[in-house]
Amino acid sequence: MAESGAGRGDIKAHEATYSGMIGLLKYGAAACFVLAFFVIWLIA
Numbered sequence: 001m002a003e004s005g006a007g008r009g010d011i012k013a014h015e016a017t018y019s020g021m022i023g024l025l026k027y028g029a030a031a032c033f034v035l036a037f038f039v040i041w042l043i044a
Helices: 008-043
Strands: none
Touching: none
């Protein structure tokens, strides 16, 4: 299989990136929920 460009020693960097993305997704989903709730409250 072809090398993906990232060496085998970049596991720590990948874990840090993954952790950051999961955190962004978590807070982004919460922000979307709050915004949607606010918009529904305004309409009602």
